[in-house]
Amino acid sequence: NAGVMQNPRHLVRRRGQEARLRCSPMKGHSHVYWYRQLPEEGLKFMVYLQKENIIDESGMPKERFSAEFPKEGPSILRIQQVVRGDSAAYFCASSPRDRGYEQYFGPGTRLTVT
Amino acid sequence: AQSVTQLDSQVPVFEEAPVELRCNYSSSVSVYLFWYVQYPNQGLQLLLKYLSGSTLVESINGFEAEFNKSQTSFHLRKPSVHISDTAEYFCAVIGQGTSGSRLTFGEGTQLTVNP
Numbered sequence: 640n641a642g643v644m645q646n647p648r649h650l651v652r653r654r655g656q657e658a659r660l661r662c663s664p665m666k667g668h669s670h671v672y673w674y675r676q677l678p679e680e681g682l683k684f685m686v687y688l689q690k691e692n693i694i695d696e697s698g699m700p701k702e703r704f705s706a707e708f709p710k711e712g713p714s715i716l717r718i719q720q721v722v723r724g725d726s727a728a729y730f731c732a733s734s735p736r737d738r739g740y741e742q743y744f745g746p747g748t749r750l751t752v753t
Numbered sequence: 754a755q756s757v758t759q760l761d762s763q764v765p766v767f768e769e770a771p772v773e774l775r776c777n778y779s780s781s782v783s784v785y786l787f788w789y790v791q792y793p794n795q796g797l798q799l800l801l802k803y804l805s806g807s808t809l810v811e812s813i814n815g816f817e818a819e820f821n822k823s824q825t826s827f828h829l830r831k832p833s834v835h836i837s838d839t840a841e842y843f844c845a846v847i848g849q850g851t852s853g854s855r856l857t858f859g860e861g862t863q864l865t866v867n868p
Contacts, residue, residue, distance in 0.1 A: 681757075684856065
């Protein structure tokens with residue numbers, strides 16, 4: 640039973656490029672959450688999605704960041720025109736539909752902006 | 754809204770010594786509480802959780818945490834640590850009664866076990 644999968648594990652982008660981070664939830668999970676961990680800090684909530692729906696994006700920066708969870712395929716976190724301050728570890732979690740408190744985390748994508 | 758405070762950013766201890774990692778939270782609603790562990794360059798693993806019932810919860814590797822509602826605390830303890838317990842530990846809360854919602858994390862406590 641595969642856990643939450645994220646790819647790539649490491650991503651290097653130059654300033655101004657786009658970053659695309661992918662997350663495949665655990666089998667049977669229909670809710671996906673994205674969190675960001677800046678250096679020396681705890682995890683901060685970014686966005687909560689269900690299939691084809693953004694439920695809560697109150698933690699997303701207003702510009703350059705977007706997320707989707709299509710009917711088929713993984714959830715995507717997209718960062719346009721990356722800046723050095725976007726360098727962080729981005730974690731995806733998934734949960735069953737009726738137990739949103741039971742979140743299982745993926746290994747994370749470590750984004751480095753040069 | 755919730756907030757979580759982990760009172761110690763770094764805790765160095767010697768192997769086989771007892772350890773306590775402190776966590777206090779603030780919330781206007783009842784919460785579920787969690788401890789997660791993060792080993793270097795890895796994701797978060799759930800260590801233990803409090804949902805209801807007995808206020809003392811235990812993990813399979815010897816950690817325990819006690820929910821204290823009056824003090825709004827959920828401190829993590831282990832009577833005898835091993836080198837392999839070296840990791841970052843995060844306390845987290847989520848509001849009850851929500852079918853899917855955000856976890857609010859503390860800033861983390863780096864536990865370093867020295868020989």
